[in-house]
Amino acid sequence: MYLKDADNTRYILKKHESSNVVLCPMHKSEDVSMSVEDISEMQAEIIHYKRNGFQAYKGIIPFAFDHYTKIITLKTALARLKGRCISGLKSDSETISRDRYNLLRLLVTDYVNQRPSRVSSGFTQREVIAMLYGTLWYKHIKNESFSRKIALLLESLVITGDLSEEGKVYYVQGQAITTMVEYEKEDQRVTHQQKMQKKITRFMFAITLSTLLIILVLLSMAGVVDLAAVWQKILQIKPLRFLMNFI
Known part of the structure; x- marks a missing residue:
């Protein structure tokens, strides 16, 4: 504690x-x-070391609550599982960009809200890897991959001025806030464009469907198509038979 x-x-x-x-x-x-x-x-922090990492609690009440209910532990496990699933579904380029942003945000958050267990405002490479992958990351079969990836990301953040390096210890700089703001603005712009694209697609689908219905009505009024007969045939279609014939 x-x-x-x-x-x-x-x-x-x-x-x-x-x-x-x-x-x-x-x-x-x-x-x-x-x-x-x-x-x-005083500001308190309880660290409970587990198999592949640790769980930090902001006091005795959250620790006692999680000791009997395991809700905080389950929430943390689900968050880590969600992160693995999202990383697996993303493309390589997007994953690298997002991992770079997430790493910077993690360091900024830890720097601003420095825990009682931390005595230095800097981060070593091993500390960063432990924050992301757990304290026993070096026993994982991909430990070399973890180390190389984090080393490249940290070096990239140093080049852009988001971090500074002194004796293999990395310190957060003011440029990090600017980088995070720009990334979030770009992410919001892309999300807005995707939403607009979905709305346009739905609108075009509605227009196409409406046009087809109007054409059918006009053909029915002209006596070319018997809508009643067409509707009866549609009702007689069996989904499974139609699917097999379609395949």
Whole structure:
């Protein structure tokens, strides 16, 4: 369990003694004793390490709730499964572009909302891979693929000025916000165009269907087509037989 006070001093919960708790300040050797009431005002984070990663909780209440219901764990698993399915359905070019944006958004979000367990505002390549694929990513059969892909994405973000690199540690820059805004605008424009294209397609289909109906009515009025007979034949068509004949 990690704690952070108003002065951004970070602690690790060491043990509990009656109504007090013993905290270990990060990068310091002296322990600190505080009351439970004092730590209730701090920002808390509970990290539960699991098989292929970890689950972070923003306090004891979410942790206890998930311990008995597993709702947060299930939600996280479904979100990861959804991400894998979407990545598998996308084309390579779109996946690379979207992965680049998602990686940048992940780093910006983690930088802005720096958790009590993090003491540095920078990210190493191994930390980024662990954030995306879990702490045991190096045991996966595709660990080399993960490492190379993230290395290329990070290098790309450094080239565009979204990140800066100092001693193999990457730091978020202000250019990242501009890049994210431009990507979201472009994504909204493409989505709007796709919606307009669907509406135009539906409109053209409706016009075509209306034209066919008008032609049938005119032919019926001219005595060329007997609509009643046509309708009876349509009702007599068996879907399975029609499908087999069509195939």
